[in-house]
Amino acid sequence: MIETHSIEIVKSTAPVLQKNSEAIGKRFYQLLFESHPELYNIFNQTNQKRGVQQRALAHSVYICGEHMDHLDAIKPIILRICHKHRAIGIVPEHYPIVGKHLIQAVKDVLGNQVTEEIIQAWEKAYQYIADIFIEIEQELYDQARAQEGGWEGFREFVVVKKVKESDVINSFYLKPADGKAIAQFQPGQYLTLKAKIPGEKYTHIRHYSLSDAPGKDYYRISVKREDARNGNPAGIVSNYLHRNIQEGGILEFSSPAGDFILNTKSMNPxxxxxxxxxxxxxxxxxxxxxxxxxxxxxxxxxxxxxxxxxxxxxxxxxxxxxxxxxxxxxxxxxxxxxxxxxxxxxxxxxxxxxxxxxxxxxxxxxxxxxxxxxxxxxxxxxxxxxxxxxxxxxxxxxxxxxxxxx
Ligand code: FAD
Structure with missing residues (x-):
């Protein structure tokens, strides 16, 4: 735990960060991608363009800061983020990179509104929170690896069946290309796709909920085609899946993740x-x-x-x-x-x-x-x-x- 004085500083300055969260988030991703363009392969680029990733990051920083001395209260939020991090392949080495650019973004945006003491308190807070995330994510990586049929990173799957479910939704039935077992999952969880789209410089990562019950020798995802609308371009990955991926196509997924799950131990309505x-x-x-x-x-x-x-x-x-x-x-x-x-x-x-x-x-x-x-x-x-x-x-x-x- 960090000392009380730093916690007080972090909690009292969290609202200032919140107020400037969009600008901080925007500056952060600018700095991050300038120095680490390879991270475009991991972060959702459309969410950056739409500004939603910046808002989500800034909100997470704010609520962590505000709950610094009782992080238990936001455990479900932390767990949900950790599941996504595990699914997209965030590793401990990413945290110092993110921390450095986040703090720099705070300095750039808030300028002389923040003293060196405030910056140091936030650096300590970031390290403290990062350690918690790293520990939880390590457990999730271990679980994914240890489970029968589980795997590390991204694994190739063959689309064995593609089914039109509505005018805009197609299902894809997936079996592992290596012919081995697949990991079980809990109803409500998702798979994470790393799409390597011809002509695209970076890979695109997207989550897709599993749309059938567990216990089969295949996974099924069902994807809505995001059409161009209100001047915004068509969705990159969903259109690629609808148009270019047919039966026999190969797609790469990380193992099932997510904490939005049906409690199958209960018979409650x-x-x-x-x-x-x-x-x-x-x-x-x-x-x-x-x-x-x-x-x-x-x-x-x-x-x-x-x-x-x-x-x-x-x-x-x-x-x-x-x-x-x-x-x-x-x-x-x-x-x-x-x-x-x-x-x-x-x-x-x-x-x-x-x-x-x-x-x-x-x-x-x-x-x-x-x-x-x-x-x-x-x-x-x-x-x-x-x-x-x-x-x-x-x-x-x-x-x-x-x-x-x-
Ligand atoms: P993107 O390229 O990511 O575009 C998304 C939207 O943003 C489009 O509507 C596009 O028009 C708009 N847009 C693009 N550029 C801009 C811009 N500059 N400004 C403003 N708007 C812009 N989807 C499913 O279909 N089925 C599922 O089961 C499913 N499960 C999910 C589970 C989880 C946990 C999560 C987080 C997401 C899930 N999704 C699911 C959503 C999915 O991950 C993708 O977000 C979705 O397929 C769109 O991706 P895309 O690449 O096609 O679109």
Missing amino acids: VVLISGGVGLTPMISMLNTIIEKQPGRKVTYIHAAINGRHHAMKEHVARLASQNSNIRSYVCYESPTEEDRRTESFDKEGFIDQAWLESILDNTQGEFYLCGPIPFMQVIYRALRQMDIPKERIHYEAFGPMSTLGE
Whole structure:
């Protein structure tokens, strides 16, 4: 632990860092990539361009600083980041590089607002936090290595099957190119892809939730094609997967990671709520319950633009019709004529608290959310209004953020 005086300095100056977090984050990545361009291979370059990575980093620094003397309170946030670090291949050697440029970025942005004493306190704090991250990540690396079928770094997989699930989502079934066993995973976890795209200078790393139950001799991921929109370019990796990767193609993944997981030791009721491609971890959870926990009550609520965007709808409808413990509800933002004709949805528009209250017969059990951030924020607030405690609401964001800002 660092001494009390430094902790006090860090805690009292954390808000100043928070206020200037965007500028600090921007300057940090500029310094980092100038001196270590090879790190472009690891960090998501689109997230840099969109500014979301900078905000996420600055927020992490701020909350660590603010919780310096009781880091236990933010353990779930730290663990989530450590899982991502392990998945993308962050190693202890990266920490001094990041620390050096982060401190320099603080000096550059805050100039004479910060004294040498403040800088020293933050250097100590960074070292202290970095050591915690390194230790947790080491454990995660050890676990990934030790597990049967586990592996280190990135391993080649063959796409053995590619399936169109909706107008915008394709599933990829993956078997290891070496023909050996694959590691088990927990429903809700993700694989991390290192895409080597012809013509791209650096590799692109992206996470994809596993979309089937564990226990198979393959993994399945389901990827939404991110089209060009509002003047922003089309998504690099999702379009590469949709257009260029066919059956027989080879892709490299690191082993399963993530702490957004279904507790399969409990038989408590489960409410799964997803929006768009956020259905992937939910389908893994749902399939797991069907296979491993017969009778466990599941309410699955899914929101999509319309039936053409709604992946795996027949699969979920079939499970609900064949299993009395599974109830499924569908909300379409703008249903098509076909959706209306087939009465394939339960609500038009958006999910709101009144509708949730009308379909949830009780609010017991665990709630799992996955979808766009604004979608999750609305649902999260509604669930909290319904007196569901935070501890029973679990969520996964498909981007670099760690809390819904509650
Ligand atoms: P990117 O190139 O990363 O672009 C992303 C978006 O940013 C696009 O909409 C693009 O138009 C926009 N954009 C690009 N440049 C700019 C700019 N300069 N300014 C503003 N906007 C810009 N995705 C799935 O499809 N299925 C999953 O199961 C899944 N699971 C995930 C699990 C986790 C834990 C996480 C973190 C993410 C998951 N994702 C999943 C998201 C996935 O990792 C990718 O982010 C997604 O596929 C988009 O990657 P891309 O390379 O196609 O798009």
